[in-house]
Amino acid sequence: MQQQAIITVKDLRTYFYSDKRCNKVLNGISFELYKGRTLCVVGESGCGKSVTASSIMQLLPKLSRIESGSITYHAPDGDIRIDLLERNGKEMRSLRGADIAMIFQDPMTALNPVYTIGYQIGENLKYHTTLDKEARRARTLELLTQMGISTPEKRIDQYPHEFSGGMRQRAMIAMAMSCNPKVLIADEPTTALDVTIQAQIFELMEKLKTEHDTAVMLITHDMGVVSELADDVAVMYMGNIVERGSVKEVLKHPAHPYTSALLRSIPVLHKGKNQNLQPIRGSTPDPYDRPKGCQFGPRCDFFCEKCNEMPPESPVCAGHSVRCWNADQVYGSVAKAGSESER
Amino acid sequence: MSVANKEILLELRGVKTFFPIRSGFFNKITDHVKAVNDIDLDIYRGETLGLVGESGCGKTTLGKSIIQLVHATDGTMMYDFGESGGGKKDLRKLSKEDEQMLHKRAQIVFQDPYSSLNPSFTIFQSLADPLRHFGVKDKEEQRKIIGDILEAVNMRREYMDRYPHEFSGGQRQRIGIARALCVNPEMVVCDEAVSALDVSIQAQVLNLLMKLKEERNLTYIFITHNLSVVEYISDRIAVMYLGKIVELADTEQIFDNTMHPYTEALLSAIPIVDPDHKHSRIVLEGDVPNPVRPPDGCLFHPRCKKCMEICKKERPKLIKHTVEGKDHFCACHLYDNGVAQKG
Numbered sequence: 183m184q185q186q187a188i189i190t191v192k193d194l195r196t197y198f199y200s201d202k203r204c205n206k207v208l209n210g211i212s213f214e215l216y217k218g219r220t221l222c223v224v225g226e227s228g229c230g231k232s233v234t235a236s237s238i239m240q241l242l243p244k245l246s247r248i249e250s251g252s253i254t255y256h257a258p259d260g261d262i263r264i265d266l267l268e269r270n271g272k273e274m275r276s277l278r279g280a281d282i283a284m285i286f287q288d289p290m291t292a293l294n295p296v297y298t299i300g301y302q303i304g305e306n307l308k309y310h311t312t313l314d315k316e317a318r319r320a321r322t323l324e325l326l327t328q329m330g331i332s333t334p335e336k337r338i339d340q341y342p343h344e345f346s347g348g349m350r351q352r353a354m355i356a357m358a359m360s361c362n363p364k365v366l367i368a369d370e371p372t373t374a375l376d377v378t379i380q381a382q383i384f385e386l387m388e389k390l391k392t393e394h395d396t397a398v399m400l401i402t403h404d405m406g407v408v409s410e411l412a413d414d415v416a417v418m419y420m421g422n423i424v425e426r427g428s429v430k431e432v433l434k435h436p437a438h439p440y441t442s443a444l445l446r447s448i449p450v451l452h453k454g455k456n457q458n459l460q461p462i463r464g465s466t467p468d469p470y471d472r473p474k475g476c477q478f479g480p481r482c483d484f485f486c487e488k489c490n491e492m493p494p495e496s497p498v499c500a501g502h503s504v505r506c507w508n509a510d511q512v513y514g515s516v517a518k519a520g521s522e523s524e525r
Numbered sequence: 526m527s528v529a530n531k532e533i534l535l536e537l538r539g540v541k542t543f544f545p546i547r548s549g550f551f552n553k554i555t556d557h558v559k560a561v562n563d564i565d566l567d568i569y570r571g572e573t574l575g576l577v578g579e580s581g582c583g584k585t586t587l588g589k590s591i592i593q594l595v596h597a598t599d600g601t602m603m604y605d606f607g608e609s610g611g612g613k614k615d616l617r618k619l620s621k622e623d624e625q626m627l628h629k630r631a632q633i634v635f636q637d638p639y640s641s642l643n644p645s646f647t648i649f650q651s652l653a654d655p656l657r658h659f660g661v662k663d664k665e666e667q668r669k670i671i672g673d674i675l676e677a678v679n680m681r682r683e684y685m686d687r688y689p690h691e692f693s694g695g696q697r698q699r700i701g702i703a704r705a706l707c708v709n710p711e712m713v714v715c716d717e718a719v720s721a722l723d724v725s726i727q728a729q730v731l732n733l734l735m736k737l738k739e740e741r742n743l744t745y746i747f748i749t750h751n752l753s754v755v756e757y758i759s760d761r762i763a764v765m766y767l768g769k770i771v772e773l774a775d776t777e778q779i780f781d782n783t784m785h786p787y788t789e790a791l792l793s794a795i796p797i798v799d800p801d802h803k804h805s806r807i808v809l810e811g812d813v814p815n816p817v818r819p820p821d822g823c824l825f826h827p828r829c830k831k832c833m834e835i836c837k838k839e840r841p842k843l844i845k846h847t848v849e850g851k852d853h854f855c856a857c858h859l860y861d862n863g864v865a866q867k868g
Contacts, residue, residue, distance in 0.1 A: 227723055376580055377579070379579075381794035382808055384806075404796065405724070406796030406797055409799055448724050451752060451756060451795055461729035461732060
């Protein structure tokens with residue numbers, strides 16, 4: 183399948199500053215988003231997943247800065263370096279919401295409680311399209327219908343508090359999809375929702391992806407979501423992408439000790455009590471007092487002298503790369519264990 | 526673990542917890558939120574009962590009603606205090622002294638480890654409170670007990686003089702567990718005890734809970750919305766929907782011979798970590814109905830794919846079926862004429 187990159191992130195470093203201290207939230211990450219494919223960014227809280235999204239959207243908080251690296255948006259009429267644009271400049275504002283849209287985690291805080299849903303969806307159309315008032319309303323109605331909201335004529339004039347959690351999230355997606363964006367960034371879109379509602383939202387996102395050939399970047403901490411929705415996956419730990427590749431490769435043959443430990447620590451449905459959960463020992467380090475070299479070192483079973491230095495990103499096989507000195511051992515051990523259990 | 530010849534610790538019959546809705550000038554009670562609506566349930570000594578359902582289905586309210594943090598409005602809750610405590614007593618009609626005895630025997634672990642610990646108390650102060658209340662007045666003895674309990678939850682003794690902000694989420698949750706256990710209870714209600722934690726920490730806490738149960742012969746009521754967790758930890762599972770139990774059986778039974786259409790949909794909605802396994806999701810339409818005005822007939826019928834005429838009129842009762850020689854309670858009209866045995 184021909185893959186066309188739409189966003190390329192290269193060696194991105196984003197630092198947060200507070201009271202003479204510096205938190206290296208993103209410490210050199212590189213990845214691509216492809217048209218019509220879903221990249222899942224997975225990791226624990228505080229690993230920099232959301233900061234990656236806000237770096238691309240230029241929605242970083244005030245006391246933070248993209249130190250180095252590049253974010254390139256491959257627009258139809260030439261490449262745009264997002265990291266060089268002014269944060270709230272004209273160009274960035276014309277991209278944000280139109281070409282690159284974002285769905286936030288908590289629809290209650292992301293929607294403005296004093297405006298109707300219809301107004302908030304229409305606002306996006308007002309700034310990014312030339313539609314007049316009636317056409318905007320018609321488009322908004324169409325969007326709400328697409329999102330599976332019943333009686334949209336009534337719902338369009340209601341306020342967010344009159345919507346249920348699942349419906350609010352749908353309204354958010356309607357807002358994000360209003361200008362047919364090329365890239366959709368979803369930051370934990372279903373974490374606040376129940377599983378049955380989550381299934382509805384995922385169905386919707388899959389449909390939109392195939393219909394509009396949108397590139398989706400889905401941020402999550404749920405490995406189940408990754409294996410259901412992702413085409414590619416990037417595993418993050420403490421500001422680094424420690425492993426990335428196609429979802430089958432990474433979940434079946436994890437090559438980074440963190441990924442493989444993470445997979446062993448989650449209970450899997452339908453396996454019952456017989457599964458042996460192996461927690462990762464210790465806890466995530468203080469971001470202001472990071473370990474030297476490989477961030478996962480202090481919690482890792484494969485720790486060795488070499489790990490005091492940050493390993494480079496190196497390929498394991500085609501479309502699967504990892505940041506670990508001992509990747510061969512990890513990759514091998516899991517493959518071996520897998521073949522043993524098959525026997 | 527077989528449940529057949531077990532002694533019943535807590536017997537719930539027709540338990541209802543309604544919350545009044547007041548409105549108007551005189552604050553008249555206009556309606557009720559039927560959070561827990563007519564629940565019959567036996568809890569056996571030494572088992573782990575999983576209580577699952579979507580948000581708003583009343584699982585937390587049921588847990589709190591048992592602990593008497595919320596007072597049930599109707600029904601009987603017979604708790605077996607044993608010979609020394611005066612046999613079975615209804616929790617709704619306890620005297621002051623008996624209520625104290627209940628609090629010594631039944632404890633709760635709350636969901637949010639951030640808001641359930643007082644930030645201006647050290648861990649020792651937080652944990653010494655219940656001890657002092659139940660008669661351990663000597664400070665040295667308190668320190669000894671708290672030190673022991675902290676070690677039991679894999680934390681260092683010295684931590685007792687620290688403040689909650691010095692701990693991570695996983696550590697706080699373990700402190701919450703330690704607080705529940707320091708009066709040596711026989712029953713612990715775990716209200717979403719691992720939901721707020723990262724996956725790598727979640728496994729630590731789950732394994733800890735199971736270890737403590739073995740050591741202290743505890744009875745758990747494990748409230749969660751995460752079915753993979755509940756499958757890992759529970760002996761029996763009760764599925765709740767809109768304040769009612771719709772299905773109740775041994776864990777294996779629930780997963781292997783799912784009866785109620787709601788449980789079926791709930792199970793299929795959960796993303797599974799297995800890239801080869803693209804299963805068909807049963808996507809439920811719509812949201813959970815308003816618990817103030819639940820639908821007539823079966824509560825689930827507006828969302829049910831297998832809805833029949835009778836479902837719209839008559840509310841099904843929780844009936845005991847026998848599937849593969851085991852008890853399986855289910856409230857659904859599909860099984861009015863018995864259960865078709867699986868070949």
